[in-house]
Amino acid sequence: MGISPYLKEIGRGSAGARDLTREQAAGLMGQLLDGECTDLELGAFCIAMRVKGETPDEMAGFLDAIDARMAKLPASSRPVVVLPSYNGARKLPVLTPLLALLLARKGLPVLIHGHSTEDRRVSSQEVLASAGFKAQPATRSIATGQVHFVATDSLHPGLKRLLDVRRAIGLRNSAHSLVKLMNPIDGPALVVGSYTHPEYAESMTATFRLMGTHAMLLRGTEGEPVADPRRTPRMDIFLHGDTHAVQAAREGPLASLPTLPTQIDVASTAHYILAVMEGLLPLPEPIGIQADHIVRACKAIEAAGDPSCLQSLAASTP
Structure with missing residues (x-):
């Protein structure tokens, strides 16, 4: 019709x-x-x-x-951590790949999916490619301890078409919110959703509840699903849509700010991420806290959604 x-x-x-x-x-x-x-x-x-x-x-x-x-990736042996990466770097380096590599090191399969709708921003895909990670098709399951990047058009070309409308009219649309909420895995997964404004936190919470999603929700770095390396945001975990507050927001910046790259270009960001993973630079505390909560959430999913597996770090972390 x-x-x-x-x-x-x-x-x-x-x-x-x-x-x-x-x-x-x-x-x-x-x-x-x-x-x-x-x-x-x-x-x-x-x-x-x-x-x-x-x-x-x-x-x-x-x-x-x-x-x-949508073309869904086959289930993995453990819950897949899904990191939607669509905003890229604007003022801070895009550290979604750092979170992904950290989670993989902790034994989880990790999916980053994304599509660049702005040429002026550095994307996770570009940083991963610089570090030797090529885009994968949406047909392979992800092994534990592995990171896959899948482009949005591999999931569904029509969804990419919606995202590309931004290039014509200069405004975001519903698709930019949908990609941060969807689960591209045909099996257990934890979707890490992020928002930039408080009203989006409310709408995303309501949608996760309606969909019965396993998810984490936090105010990310410039819209990316990774904690701001300079401060610790509130973090909520959803198990079958039920909300569990696992991390309280901390007022103000950290007592000791991390050393971040002064440039946010692809090479500088990839170099910084690899240096952190090799132990040459310290891991930003908020990202480490976020990773620990994600690991606990995945254990809760494996325990049939048992929320007792969720133990907040808020009280124990200085």
Whole structure:
């Protein structure tokens, strides 16, 4: 039937727009992903949702459509840590690959998926490639202790098309939020979601609950799913959608700030990450804390979602 009936509902402006049900949202997103709309309709959807804002039910419906169409990686022997990396470096180095390598060293399989929508930012994919990690297809399971990067178009080309609308209109759209919430693994996984503004924390929390997701949620570094190396943020763990606060936010910067690269280019960032992994430079404390909470969360998933495996470091870490 086309997406015009949906556009009439969501495109009436911030005051007049009507919300979609979860089922309607799934139908709309399904048509977008399947390429059943023109570029004009695609742009209209992105602007309409940008003005209206997504409800948790709409986000859940969008995710239902993605889940039904996405090429998923086979399950691994342990829960896979999923790190969505789409923002890249703006003022600070992109340290998502550092978190990934640290988690792999701790015996977990790790997936980074992403797609660059801004040429001016350094991406995790570029840093990983500089360190010798090539992009992988979305057909291989990830062994314990391994890191795979999978490009978004390998998961679903229609999702990449949605992300690429930003290059045409200069604005983020619903897809930029969806990729931080979806689980591309056909089996147990922990999705590490990050936000930049408090209102997104509320909407992401509501969506994780609706979807029954295993996840971590924190205010990341410039939208990346890694703790700011200069301060420790609040961290919540979701097991089957139930929230568990595992780390309280600490006010202000650390007592001793880490030594970070002065440049955020690909070579400087890769050199810094490898130096930390080789023990030549200290690991930033907040990233170490985040990794420990992720390990505990994966153990809880392996114990059939038993929250007793979650022991906060907040009280024991100075």
